Amino acid sequence: MAGTTVLGRLAWYVATVVEGRQETRTARTLVLNVPSWPGHDAGQHVDVRLRAADGYTAVRSYSIANAAQNERVELTVEELADGEVSLYLVRTIAPGDPLEIRGPVGGWFVWRPAFIEPVQLVAGGSGIVPLMAMIRTRAAAGLQTPFRLLYSVRTPENIIYAAELQRRESEGQGLTIAYAFTRATPAGWPRPPARIDAAFLSEAALPAGEDPACYICGPTGFVESAAALLEQAGYDPKRIKTERFGPTGGIS
Amino acid sequence: MSKDSFVDGNAAAGALLSVFSIDITDADAQCAACGNVAPVARSRVYAFEPGIVLRCAVCEHPLLRIARGTGRTWIDARGLTYLELRTP
Structure with missing residues (x-):
């Protein structure tokens, strides 16, 4: 039953x-x-x-x-x-x-291999974790669904899964990555430390015209700001899924 | 209450599943105060033992209040006009 x-x-x-x-x-x-x-x-x-x-x-x-x-x-x-x-x-x-x-x-903030539309992932800090599950699930299924990851981190040392992300991007299977460093950048990095803003989005994200499914995960303030930027840039709010975590205690 | 002191309905999925026995985070809920319709996953969750309060992400009105005691659970849903569940 x-x-x-x-x-x-x-x-x-x-x-x-x-x-x-x-x-x-x-x-x-x-x-x-x-x-x-x-x-x-x-x-x-x-x-x-x-x-x-x-x-x-x-x-x-x-x-x-x-x-x-x-x-x-x-x-x-x-x-x-x-x-x-x-x-x-x-x-x-x-x-x-x-x-x-x-x-x-949790049945809402999920990606399944059967989803064929392009995917825009936006991670803030350890918000990369569920998005990495999506990247790995796509790879395990042998798919080339276009995936674009924007990953905001304080410094290069704070990148979680750095080596694996680099390897998966270099495999040329349709995963591309753009980093936004908010405190310190690698030497010679073209963009000074800054949060994700409208200019960075228009340069680095899949175009709104491609109507990507968007998944945003990170601290509450980050998610609010990234979701608002995407909506202002013309991405369909119905295709923007968010998951935020905060310092709130457990929910048993 | 600071801006970052809430999480969202995703984080309450386990607790909600333990109360309703089906996943309602994927369901659309209409706020009785402002009329906004959004998935339960997008609501704001302020967790205080022993209760959970889900609030509308637009107007902060309480949608659903759940309190648990030994052997019983109280659900106050007066802030919801409806809940649209996906059923197979």
Whole structure:
């Protein structure tokens, strides 16, 4: 019965950390093995639950970073200054440790290989994570759907997945990338440090005339500003999907 | 409340699924105050234990309030005119 299936998806799984991969100074990817994982769509996320011995629990939502592959789930977590959960996930948890997760959840901010329209991705900081799942899912399906990524980061050292992004772009399969550095640029970079603005969009984004599906993910202020810029530049608001994360605590 | 102190309906997907048993983040919701129609995923979410408040992204009117206690859940949906679910 359908209801049973849906409720079944909501169960908490006990995942096991298989590997931890440091992506930047403050971001780490946890590779999880999740027995009976039903698979996921690119852009979906999971809730992670930590429980202390005294009964205190904390739940946080994290985007899935990998293309669906059997029982494997990868989460890339950025360390927040006062984030009790992110600190544990970035600095402490180790291969072999258990981790409770619930999901996959979220049916709106998703990209599926069957979608044929060009795609404009806009990432702010660790907002790259669900967009990377889309890039990887497209590659795993062997597709050449035009994908354009605008990635706003503080400095070159803050780029998550830097080597993989460079490799995937150089493969010439229709993925192109433009970076906006907001604090410090590589030597000789043509654009001084600045946020994404209307001029950068008109130069670097897929033209509004191509009617791309747009996915924007990042901190709340970044997402508000990028979505407003796209709408002002004539992109169809109905084709702009946003996902914002903020310092708000967990939603259990 | 600072500009960045909310997230959006995407982040509440797990909590909403645990209440409704289907994903409503993909559903269109109409705000009873201003009439705006938008996916639940675009609403603003201010999470305060033990409750969740989803607000209209345009006018900030509360669309849906959910409070959970031991063994029961209260849902106040008076801020919604309708919810349009995608059904197979």
